[in-house]
Amino acid sequence: MTSHTDEKPLFEAPLNACDAHFHVFGSPKEYPYESNQLRYAPPLAPLADYLRLAKSLGLTRYVFVQPSAYGRDNRCMLEAMQEVGTTHCRGIVDIDENAPDRLLAEMDAIGVRGVRINVSPVYPPQPGLAASMIPRIERLASRCAELGWHLDFLLPGWLTAELMPVLRGLRLPFSMAHMGMNLARDGVEATGFKALLELVNSGDRMAYVKFTGIYRMSKVPGFTDADPLAKALIAAAPDRLIWGSDYPHLSFSENSSVELFNLLARWTNKESVRRQILTENPERLFGF
Numbered sequence: 001m002t003s004h005t006d007e008k009p010l011f012e013a014p015l016n017a018c019d020a021h022f023h024v025f026g027s028p029k030e031y032p033y034e035s036n037q038l039r040y041a042p043p044l045a046p047l048a049d050y051l052r053l054a055k056s057l058g059l060t061r062y063v064f065v066q067p068s069a070y071g072r073d074n075r076c077m078l079e080a081m082q083e084v085g086t087t088h089c090r091g092i093v094d095i096d097e098n099a100p101d102r103l104l105a106e107m108d109a110i111g112v113r114g115v116r117i118n119v120s121p122v123y124p125p126q127p128g129l130a131a132s133m134i135p136r137i138e139r140l141a142s143r144c145a146e147l148g149w150h151l152d153f154l155l156p157g158w159l160t161a162e163l164m165p166v167l168r169g170l171r172l173p174f175s176m177a178h179m180g181m182n183l184a185r186d187g188v189e190a191t192g193f194k195a196l197l198e199l200v201n202s203g204d205r206m207a208y209v210k211f212t213g214i215y216r217m218s219k220v221p222g223f224t225d226a227d228p229l230a231k232a233l234i235a236a237a238p239d240r241l242i243w244g245s246d247y248p249h250l251s252f253s254e255n256s257s258v259e260l261f262n263l264l265a266r267w268t269n270k271e272s273v274r275r276q277i278l279t280e281n282p283e284r285l286f287g288f
Contacts, residue, residue, distance in 0.1 A: 007258035010265040013058030014275040018282035021177065021212045021244025023067040024050060026076045034071030042069045045248040047080040053247060057261050059278075061288055063244070064091040065152070068118055072096060078110055086111040090286040092152045094118060097139040104147060113286050114150045114175075115140050121181050121216055123156050130162035137166060145172040150285060157181040157192050164195055173206050173285055175242070178213035179233070184226040185218075193229060200237040208285055209233055211277065212244040214260060215252045223263065230267040241277045242285065 025031070025045040033042065054062060062084065064077045074093045081091050092114040093107060104112075117137060119129075137151070144151060150173040155163065160180050167174070182193040199207045211230065218226040233241055243264060245257040264274050282288065 007256055007262075009057055009258060010262045011271075011274065014271070014279045016061055016283065016288070017057075017059050017278040018061035018063065018242070018286070018288070019054060019057075019059045019245050019247075020063045020242040020282045020286070021065050021210055022050060022062065022247040023065055023250075024076060024080045025067070025069070025248070031070065031073070031076040033069045034073065036071075038069055042067065042250065043248050047083060050247055051084075053245070053257055057245075057258065060088060061282065061286075062089045063282065063286055064089060065244075066092060066094040066116055067250075068094075068120070070094075074107075078107070078112075081110050081112075090114075090288070092116050097136045097143070104143065108147055108149075112149070114152045115144055116152045116154065118154045119156060119159055121154065121156050121178065121213075123159070125158050130159060130166075133163070134166060137163075141170055141172055148287065150174050152177065154178065155181065157183065161192050161195065164199070167199060167207065168202055170206055171204070173208065175208040175210055175285065177210045177244075178216050178246075179209055179211065179226075179229060181217065182229060183217050184220075184223070184229060188228050188232045193232075197232060197236050200233070200240045205237075205240060208240050208242055208281065209237075210242055210244055211264070212246045213252075214263065215249070215255050226263075227267065230263070234268055234273060238273050238276050239281060242282045243277050 024047050025042045064081055066074050066077050070076060072094045077091055081089050089111055091112045093112050094116045140151060152175045154177040180196045182190060182196060200209060214223045214226050245260060247257050249255045268274060
């Protein structure tokens with residue numbers, strides 16, 4: 001991975017600041033990859049390396065997210081969570097919707113607080129895919145609600161649009177990774193982005209949006225074309241936004257977690273809003 005050791009944070013993280021979306025990877029001999037889920041060649045990204053980064057940013061709470069490369073084998077993440085302890089970390093797993101109650105209880109004790117519903121952001125439109133996902137979403141929603149967990153969606157933009165009626169009907173908290181995969185070049189007037197803005201303020205306001213993976217939506221230097229989207233979300237629902245580094249950035253490894261953190265300084269000059277995004281909102285969603 002590219003080194004960015006000369007970069008510094010542009011602002012001081014608030015107390016109990018949280019990285020709400022990152023991954024760890026161990027040796028493939030110990031934690032083999034799910035071959036049919038391999039969208040990228042995962043780097044070795046041990047917990048110790050991540051914790052050094054978090055310390056440099058002033059982050060003291062961490063939310064592990066199961067990467068697609070491991071499929072539903074959550075061992076690497078869960079073992080790292082146990083090393084950190086529940087005072088400082090939470091986790092989002094990928095599990096079968098009919099996994100035994102015993103397994104969910106064990107994960108809950110470790111600090112798991114959500115289940116990922118993950119479809120590759122570059123997955124091409126496929127008729128019938130959205131409809132085929134609804135039974136899994138409904139089953140997981142029911143089980144997560146009983147545990148006080150939430151759902152975490154990573155979907156291509158077209159699939160988010162097709163599932164929007166389902167998302168609006170959810171009665172438990174859920175998050176949308178990578179700003180719902182709305183492309184920055186399409187702007188704030190794009191149908192998909194306007195629907196996202198409506199979603200975060202509809203009904204009981206169950207939806208959260210993650211400021212993660214900006215490099216997936218923007219290809220311009222400094223990601224400046226994503227500024228209007230981020231600022232529109234901050235104006236619309238500052239209490240429903242969370243930030244994550246998406247470390248180690250996988251197929252976008254040239255990117256810097258420090259630069260991504262510093263985007264918050266450009267998107268808002270209000271310390272109170274950054275405190276919402278980094279501390280208060282993740283505290284509410286993840287139960288710190």
